[in-house]
Structures are given as C-alpha cells and as structure tokens.
Amino acid sequence: MAEILKGKDVIASMKERMLKQVEELQSHGVTPCLAIVRLGAKADDLAYEKGAVKRCEGLGIKCVVMEYDESISQKELEDEIRKLNEDTGIHGILVFRPLPKHIDENAIKYVISPDKDVDCFSPVNVAKVFEGDDNGFAPCTPEAVMEMLEHYGVDVSGKRVVVIGRSLVVGKPLSMLLLRKNATVTICHTKTRDLGGTARTADILIAAAGKARMITKEFVSPGQIVIDVGINMDKDGNLCGDVDYDNVEKTVAMITPVPGGVGTVTTSILAKHVLAAAWRLSGVMGS
Amino acid sequence: MAEILKGKDVIASMKERMLKQVEELQSHGVTPCLAIVRLGAKADDLAYEKGAVKRCEGLGIKCVVMEYDESISQKELEDEIRKLNEDTGIHGILVFRPLPKHIDENAIKYVISPDKDVDCFSPVNVAKVFEGDDNGFAPCTPEAVMEMLEHYGVDVSGKRVVVIGRSLVVGKPLSMLLLRKNATVTICHTKTRDLGGTARTADILIAAAGKARMITKEFVSPGQIVIDVGINMDKDGNLCGDVDYDNVEKTVAMITPVPGGVGTVTTSILAKHVLAAAWRLSGVMGS
Numbered sequence A, B: 001m002a003e004i005l006k007g008k009d010v011i012a013s014m015k016e017r018m019l020k021q022v023e024e025l026q027s028h029g030v031t032p033c034l035a036i037v038r039l040g041a042k043a044d045d046l047a048y049e050k051g052a053v054k055r056c057e058g059l060g061i062k063c064v065v066m067e068y069d070e071s072i073s074q075k076e077l078e079d080e081i082r083k084l085n086e087d088t089g090i091h092g093i094l095v096f097r098p099l100p101k102h103i104d105e106n107a108i109k110y111v112i113s114p115d116k117d118v119d120c121f122s123p124v125n126v127a128k129v130f131e132g133d134d135n136g137f138a139p140c141t142p143e144a145v146m147e148m149l150e151h152y153g154v155d156v157s158g159k160r161v162v163v164i165g166r167s168l169v170v171g172k173p174l175s176m177l178l179l180r181k182n183a184t185v186t187i188c189h190t191k192t193r194d195l196g197g198t199a200r201t202a203d204i205l206i207a208a209a210g211k212a213r214m215i216t217k218e219f220v221s222p223g224q225i226v227i228d229v230g231i232n233m234d235k236d237g238n239l240c241g242d243v244d245y246d247n248v249e250k251t252v253a254m255i256t257p258v259p260g261g262v263g264t265v266t267t268s269i270l271a272k273h274v275l276a277a278a279w280r281l282s283g284v285m286g287s
Helices: A007-027 A043-057 A074-086 A105-111 A123-131 A140-151 A171-180 A195-200 A262-282 B007-027 B043-057 B074-086 B105-111 B123-131 B140-151 B171-180 B195-200 B262-282
Strands: A033-039 A062-068 A092-095 A160-164 A184-188 A204-207 A225-228 B033-039 B062-068 B092-095 B160-164 B184-188 B204-207 B225-228
Touching: A007 A140, A007 A262, A033 A043, A033 A074, A033 A262, A043 A062, A043 A262, A062 A074, A074 A092, A074 A105, A092 A262, A123 A171, A123 B123, A140 A171, A140 A225, A140 A262, A160 A171, A160 A195, A171 A184, A171 B171, A184 A195, B007 B140, B007 B262, B033 B043, B033 B074, B033 B262, B043 B062, B043 B262, B062 B074, B074 B092, B074 B105, B092 B262, B123 B171, B140 B171, B140 B225, B140 B262, B160 B171, B160 B195, B171 B184, B184 B195
Parallel strands: A033 A062, A033 A092, A160 A184, A160 A204, A204 A225, B033 B062, B033 B092, B160 B184, B160 B204, B204 B225
Antiparallel strands: A184 B184
C-alpha cells in the first residue's frame, strides 16, 4: 500500500502561510488582486475560473473577471491587456489559453507585463524558467508538483526523475524546475523507445502525457514515488489521471491520486504568484 | 576503432551551401554583416573573434568589430547596441560575455534586438529554444552538435541521449534541440548519482561538463556515439576535451575529437545565423 500524497494537505499548509501574507499586505493598504481574462465561455475555462476565484477569495485575494466576446479583435484584446498592465490595483493577470484562432497568441504573449504574468505566458518568464531564475513565474502545474514534493519531504537532489511528457505547460518547465533542485532528469515522450523500461529505473516517475491510465504496473517498480499530472476523462466519463492508480499503487511507495492530487494545488500556486507579484509591485517588503 | 567525426567535413559542407546563399543575397544588393561587440581585449575573446572573422569573411560575410574600453558605462553600452539594432547594414550582433562586473548583463540582454541576436543572448531567443520554435537563434555550440550529428547521418529520434552538463550555453539548450528531434534526453550534472552507469546506457553520449578528460572508458559502452563539447587545458597546457579520447575511442562506434571537433563548427553556425538574419531582415526570399 502506497502512501497517498493528497493535495488538500498541501493546500491547507499553503493557505496558512498565504493568509499571513495577505494580512501583512493589507496592513500596508494593499489588497492583492488577480485579473482573469477570458474570451467566450468555454466549459473548461469556466471550471478553472470558478476554482481559482474560490481559492483566491478564500485567501483575501480579489478577483476581477474580464469576460470578452470571442470575436474581440487582436487590437482590442491587446489594448485591454495593456490597460491591465497599467492598472496599479491589479497585480496578476491570467489569460485563458488557447485563444480563438483569429487571435495571434504569439503577439499577445509579448504584450502582457512579465511582472503580472502569473501563469508564465510571457517569453520573459518562459526564459527565466529555462534559465533557472527564480524571479520569474513558472507555469502553475509544474510548480504544484514541486510544492507537493516539498510538502511531503521528498528531496529530489541526485534522484533519477523520469518525466513522461514534453509539453510547454508541464513536461519541459517541470524538467527545468527539477534540474534546478539537482535532480537527474530524463524527458520521455511518444517517440521514446522502451518507455516502460526507462520509467521503471526512476526514483520519481512523473506522468504528464495526457493519456488516460497509460501508466500501468509494467511502468513502475517498488519504492518509487509516482506523481500523476494527468487529468483525463475515461470512456465512462470518469475523471482519471495518466496513471492506472488501482493497478500501480500496490507496487509503489508514494502516489498522488486523481482527482485530489496535483490538479487541486494549481490554483494555490496561482494565488501564491499573485501574492508574490503584489509584494514586488507594491514595494511592500515581505517578512 | 571508432569512426572519427571531424569538424572540417561539416564545415566544408556548410561552406558550400552558405557561399550560394551569400551569392544570392549579393545579387539582391545585400552584403550580410556581423557586428562583434567586445569590451576590453581578453585573450579568449580575441581568439574566438579571430576565428569568427576568418570564417565569416571566407564566406563573404562582412565583420565589424566594435571594441570598447572595459570601463564603458551601462548607458553607453546600451546606446551602442541600440545603434547596431537600428543600423540596417548590420544583420547580426555578437556580444562577448561575460561582460565586466559593473555592467548589468541582465539588462543588456533585453536591449539587443532578437532579430539580430545570432548567439542567443536575448530572452526572446532563449524562450524560443525552450519552446522548440525554430524561428529563433539557438546558441552556436549546441547547434554545432546538431549539425555534426546530421552531417554524419545520426538520426537522434527515439534514441537515448545522455547530456552531461546543464549550462545555459550548452547542456540545457542542447537538450531542447535534441528533444525537438525526438530524442529521449537525460540531463546529468555534478549531483547525478552513478553518472557512469547512466552514461553507459546512452546511445549517444554528450560531454559538456567542462572537466578535462573526465569521461573515461568506465562511462562508455560498445556502439555508442560520443560527442565531446569540452574545450579544456590539461595540466601540461594541452588542449583537450571532456572525453579521455585515447581511453574511450577503442570502445565506441563514433567519436568527435578535440581539437578538430564540435568547437571548430561553432563559427560556421554563427555565420549561418548571420545569413538567416540577413535573409529575414532584408526581406529577400531565400531559394
């Protein structure tokens, strides 16, 4: 029986720290504020937004939802983001992606202020993650993985970590965050030969492939720590991870569940980023 | 006896292609031009400059060396780089790093135009390398490795590649370039446990640790391809790589020498980048 690494304990511990920070910011007259930029009303966006607003407001972080028609022009959207950049009452900006096809996302990413870019959209923050510069904002999901590992006392230094998935949202930035903490990182993907054999050599196995229950017991070995970043729907419409949990958890030492694992921590990371931005932008020195 | 992957054959083949490109640019009235920004006169910088100028001029690429006193102020240097950004006769800018301590390199990197940044100094290009966007400029050394592999018909797709070294100049960007070509990449470093064991599992082993002759026969296995990115001086003052060549070459299938290997190809990559910049900036469509 593996130890189950639940998200809720991580969230509770982060909440305790963040409530104090919000209190201190407020004592300096600063109310941390996140602007959420949403085009149209996609179900996925609305679901994430609901969770993010709830998490932030529960901490005393104000949320402003900027909803635009999906048909907004490139120029209008850029102008709106520039207004948010300049608004001193706003500390963080989250832009839901992907943007509609008529919008040049590649141009938008240069518009958002790197100082308010709490979800690593700007190339400035992308470069910082790659460079190992902690002054930027990493994407929320990979940072949630790091937060979970730290919370549960897993020191990655010198460990063999196998990351399955090379997306720009999870696999690649997570590899950089792990490298920054001195892990030996192997990045695997659809073209990897003998994926199972490689996965079994890992001390820590991270599944971020986006493929329901692909990690079966043939991919794991005793003593491993398995982190499941996948959020998929199986053919019966049930939420599940990239890991075939029931099949795997008997073998490994630690495992994150889905739901209730990494995914639940991401909005706490978002809140953490808004607070970090508020500290820096308001010039209040944190304790 | 391993096949020796020499730089000179790669250079010759690149030269043939590039001479045609220069000819075509010139037929459109464009003389490709590289500006080299050097502060002071460090021996390393001068040696690289000499090689770069020779390589470029041998191809018909003009070089302008901008030498400044080491005591130049931040503002003056920024102004000089801005002038080069605006000069339509200049297509590529190479700034020798590290810059003197009184200069804020972190600020300078945002000044150089990403379109002329032929050695991946700008965060815009750093982010593109990380994102796998081929429209940017990767650092010259990792791209030289990719060029060598391609020249010698080594397809990295699906292969296990172990990169020893995680610098921002070689290890990290090279890992991204390899990943882009579908290699399964493991990034190792000083904190990696059982480095030898990991290295021996590689199909392709890349030494970019900057430690003279550290890769001995205990790190390699038969059939491997070994790429040596190291350029070191041994205790007798001889140039050598990270690989203990004589000790290793009996075991492996292919190996790059030092000198005469990867290092010799970097200035050809620099020239290639200047040409790419000249195509784009002049609006001439390449054949």
